[in-house]
Amino acid sequence: MDKHRNVSKNWHTPSFPSEAVISAYSYPYVDKSTEPFTWGEPALHSLHS
Known part of the structure; x- marks a missing residue:
């Protein structure tokens, strides 16, 4: 626990x-x-990848 505490300060x-x-x-x-x-209506063709 002390080791972690010392490292976490950096x-x-x-x-x-x-x-x-x-x-x-x-x-x-x-x-x-x-x-x-x-x-408005969404542009569904624009949503496809």
Whole structure:
């Protein structure tokens, strides 16, 4: 256990979540369109790989 504790002090992990994710969540881009929303048909042929 002591060996693991000493080794784990040297671990470096990137920040999670990234600053970009935090910023996007905190200040989302919202479309300000006043047009009513309508559903469309999906382009199924574009979804096939």
